Amino acid sequence: MAVATSNMTHNLSQQALLAIYLPATRQRFKQEVNRLTSGAMAELLGPHADTPALTFFMSYLYAYHWLEHNVHLDYRARVLESFRGGRFGFLMDLLLSDTAEIFVQGYIHHWQTNPEGPVQRQELLHLLAAQHNDPQQLALYVLRRWHKFGLFTKPYLVEFKNVSRDERQRYDGMLGEADQARLELVDAIANTSPASANIWRYPKLGIIPAMGCPQTCRHCMFTWRPPKPKHEQPTLIYKLVDAHTDSVLFTGGDLTKQLPYFYDAIRQMRHIKNFAILLNGDFADTPQLTDEILQNMASAVKARPAGWAPARILLQISFDEFHQEVYVDKKGLLAERIPVAKIANIVAAYPRYAKQIQLALLHKQTSLNFSMDVLHKGVFARLTNELAQRGLQLQVLSAAPSARQKRNVLSGNTLAPVFKDASFILSQFPQAPILLTSSTIDGYGRGALLDECETIKEKDLLHEVLTQGPPPGESFDIDLMFWFNGWVTLFNAVHICLGDVYRDGIEMILARQRHDPLSHALQCFDRRLLEYYAEIHSDLEQKIKAATGPHHLFHSLTEDPLVRLHMTRRLIEVAGADRSPTATTA
Ligand code: SF4
Numbered sequence: 184m185a186v187a188t189s190n191m192t193h194n195l196s197q198q199a200l201l202a203i204y205l206p207a208t209r210q211r212f213k214q215e216v217n218r219l220t221s222g223a224m225a226e227l228l229g230p231h232a233d234t235p236a237l238t239f240f241m242s243y244l245y246a247y248h249w250l251e252h253n254v255h256l257d258y259r260a261r262v263l264e265s266f267r268g269g270r271f272g273f274l275m276d277l278l279l280s281d282t283a284e285i286f287v288q289g290y291i292h293h294w295q296t297n298p299e300g301p302v303q304r305q306e307l308l309h310l311l312a313a314q315h316n317d318p319q320q321l322a323l324y325v326l327r328r329w330h331k332f333g334l335f336t337k338p339y340l341v342e343f344k345n346v347s348r349d350e351r352q353r354y355d356g357m358l359g360e361a362d363q364a365r366l367e368l369v370d371a372i373a374n375t376s377p378a379s380a381n382i383w384r385y386p387k388l389g390i391i392p393a394m395g396c397p398q399t400c401r402h403c404m405f406t407w408r409p410p411k412p413k414h415e416q417p418t419l420i421y422k423l424v425d426a427h428t429d430s431v432l433f434t435g436g437d438l439t440k441q442l443p444y445f446y447d448a449i450r451q452m453r454h455i456k457n458f459a460i461l462l463n464g465d466f467a468d469t470p471q472l473t474d475e476i477l478q479n480m481a482s483a484v485k486a487r488p489a490g491w492a493p494a495r496i497l498l499q500i501s502f503d504e505f506h507q508e509v510y511v512d513k514k515g516l517l518a519e520r521i522p523v524a525k526i527a528n529i530v531a532a533y534p535r536y537a538k539q540i541q542l543a544l545l546h547k548q549t550s551l552n553f554s555m556d557v558l559h560k561g562v563f564a565r566l567t568n569e570l571a572q573r574g575l576q577l578q579v580l581s582a583a584p585s586a587r588q589k590r591n592v593l594s595g596n597t598l599a600p601v602f603k604d605a606s607f608i609l610s611q612f613p614q615a616p617i618l619l620t621s622s623t624i625d626g627y628g629r630g631a632l633l634d635e636c637e638t639i640k641e642k643d644l645l646h647e648v649l650t651q652g653p654p655p656g657e658s659f660d661i662d663l664m665f666w667f668n669g670w671v672t673l674f675n676a677v678h679i680c681l682g683d684v685y686r687d688g689i690e691m692i693l694a695r696q697r698h699d700p701l702s703h704a705l706q707c708f709d710r711r712l713l714e715y716y717a718e719i720h721s722d723l724e725q726k727i728k729a730a731t732g733p734h735h736l737f738h739s740l741t742e743d744p745l746v747r748l749h750m751t752r753r754l755i756e757v758a759g760a761d762r763s764p765t766a767t768t769a
Contacts (some may be wrong), residue, residue: 186498195524200517201261204509204563208254208262214550214636216246225636226622227332233313236306240290240325247278247286248335255511262308270301273417276754282418287322340633343399343406346628353742357516357670357680361744364683365751366695370757383693387430387457389664390420392444396436398463398520402505402547402638403510403640404627405677406435412668416685418451423689425452431494433460434664440475442466449483451493461545463506463693465511467525468719473532481539495541496531502526502544502619527569530577534612546621548639552602553591557621558582562637576610586656588621591638599705601639625735640652641732648708648733659705659737665698673702678737679747702748708733711757716740 195203205440220241228234228241248596250259263275274292280286294307295318314321344369363641392415394408405693423655424431433445438460445460452458467473480496507526512518526544533542553556558579565576585603590596605619624630624638647654648703671692679702681695695700704712717723720743730736 195519195522197517200509200519203519204517205265205510207504207509208258209265210632211637212246212249213266213325215249215634216242218592218636219245224634228328233310236309237325237328239303239306240310240520241329243274243278243290244283244325244329245334247280250278252335253634255515257515258511261508269649272660276430282286284322284326287325288318289680291318291321296343296633309524324445333358333545342632346632347407350405353678354407354409356744357678357714358683359744362680365701366749367682368748368751368755369635369695369699370691372700373691373698376698378571383427383697385428385662387432387459387662388424388428389434389662390424390448390466391435391436391664391666391677392417392433392441392669394435396463397441398437398465398506400505400520401508401629402624403629404625405436406628407529409668412666412671414685416666417447417577417667420667420684421448421513423453423684424665425454427693429454430457431459433458434642435666437463437465439463439466442479445484445500446479449480449496450486451738456492456494457497458494459499460483461499461501462502463758464502464525464529465521467532468526470528470532473525474535475530477529477532477536477540481536484539496539497541497543498529499543499545500529502562502564502566503547503621504549504562505564507623523565523569526566527573530566530570530609530617531573531575534609534615537612537615541618543620545717546619548603548621549637550591550639552639553594553599553623555582555602557602558605564656570609577607578610579605579607580616581606587644590642590758591639592636598643622734625738626729626731627735627738630731633728645727645730645733649710649727650712652710653733654709657708657733658706659734661706662695671696673705675734677739678738680743699751700758701741701751702753704750705737705741710736710751711754712737712740716746717751718753719743720747729759748756763764 194313217363220239222747224238224245225234226241231237250262253261260279263278266272267275274290277286277289277293291307291311294304295311297304310325311318311321314324353517363765393411394405395411396403396408431448433441433448438445439462440751445458448455449458459739466476477498480498484494484496501521508520509517510520529542537667546557549557550681551561557563570577582605583603584600587601588598589601591599591618601621601664603621606616607619623641624633630638644654644657659676661676662674663681664672664677664682666672669685671681671684672682673679681702682692684692703709713723714726716726723740726739727736730739739748
């Protein structure tokens with residue numbers, strides 16, 4: 184029944200979806216072509232004598248492959264339609280060629296047979312002359328150069344599978360031989376340190392009931408889902424977490440199926456004041472179902488005994504160009520990944536529960552964030568329209584940029600302020616502000632497969648961290664995440680495990696957290712870790728180049744259990760040498 188109603192309420196027509204899909208895809212296409220023709224292709228080609236003459240040609244060969252890789256065949260012609268005007272209109276026909284060979288031959292033939300032409304014709308004639316004026320030979324040469332890039336060699340689905348496989352292998356090493364050897368080293372330090380009589384307090388702790396999500400967002404950073412735990416003890420986890428913090432975050436993919444655990448936690452964790460939960464909004468099939476779920480959350484808060492800490496829920500809902508992307512499904516039809524109408528259901532229901540719940544929309548930064556366009560275009564505009572159709576008016580109260588300026592690749596790589604936070608209301612409910620906060624997408628998981636221009640990167644921050652150390656307030660988050668399967672990992676590194684809480688006990692886990700030299704080196708982005716990484720692997724430079732920011736770099740440097748062990752050993756050795764009498768007297 185709910186499904187039938189859901190279909191009625193949030194499925195946009197193919198025509199309405201096409202009106203979203205085409206401009207968004209054209210924008211991506213245009214951004215990629217502009218990026219390539221204005222420097223990126225020349226960089227790929229390298230300092231070769233024919234690089235200037237080849238850049239434009241190869242940029243469009245890239246565009247040919249990009250289209251084949253990213254755009255369903257049924258939609259390619261319509262995506263290209265708006266670029267047909269002007270002297271490069273012929274390229275749009277060529278981009279629809281059946282093979283790259285036909286595209287290349289067609290491009291050569293076009294400039295050979297059009298005596299009047301711009302600089303691209305001169306470039307082509309120059310390239311042709313270098314190949315003895317043999318168009319076949321030039322075509323082979325161009326294709327050979329292209330293949331050397333090794334780009335777009337696997338279909339998206341294969342790349343997705345590879346990302347999940349790599350991630351699964353990473354989890355396979357979790358608490359394996361190398362990790363156990365590392366933890367023994369940490370335990371040896373903990374055992375020789377004076378025990379703390381205080382109960383250790385944390386600004387926040389995380390709970391991961393399970394990692395799971397039926398969605399397949401293109402930017403998803405955690406794609407492999409470990410099997411659901413068999414011997415979970417949620418009540419024990421709640422008790423442990425409740426004793427050490429007053430703020431808890433429930434996370435792990437999407438937790439819609441785990442919501443009963445969240446309600447239980449609110450009813451059981453007497454000291455917690457802030458219950459945050461991260462959901463993708465997919466639960467909000469209908470206004471009725473949405474209301475029911477928010478009511479369940481609010482009821483759990485209201486059911487807490489009077490003497491307990493007053494609690495509130497922070498309901499975090501993903502909302503951005505990626506979660507709400509319009510894509511082509513397996514049947515070749517357009518679909519909205521998580522429909523904006525579902526987010527509208529949540530926004531519309533929320534004011535009734537604002538006493539118990541704070542709603543926050545979590546947004547991933549794109550080039551729109553370089554101006555206030557972010558609040559008037561794209562997914563935000565779609566939400567505003569959807570609410571308006573329901574007679575609800577969205578009103579922005581405040582907006583603020585992030586503390587640091589970031590590079591806008593679309594405007595010459597210049598530094599510019601980035602919109603980060605906003606608060607808004609439905610004007611009919613001014614007492615219920617909704618928060619919107621945006622963050623960057625790091626290059627983990629499928630995030631590494633996004634187009635260069637689709638995300639904002641933290642390369643300047645990375646440079647600062649690597650050359651001067653982190654600026655004040657910037658750190659790697661090492662607060663603890665408790666998994667229902669027993670693992671205890673770090674907020675910013677779910678692959679760094681401090682043990683199994685069911686097996687090792689909370690005291691041992693907390694002692695490890697206090698004494699683990701690797702966790703603490705990560706927290707302050709200790710640059711010695713780069714050196715230690717390079718003692719084991721030879722690809723440090725590539726890792727730095729590929730990193731989208733410091734968190735991503737330090738995450739990727741510690742993904743191999745043997746590296747984690749080596750780094751821990753080295754940090755202990757150096758600390759020992761620093762404490763030795765020779766070191767102090769020298
Ligand atoms: S990004 Fe979030 S909603 Fe999308 S697939 Fe990943 S966990 Fe699911």
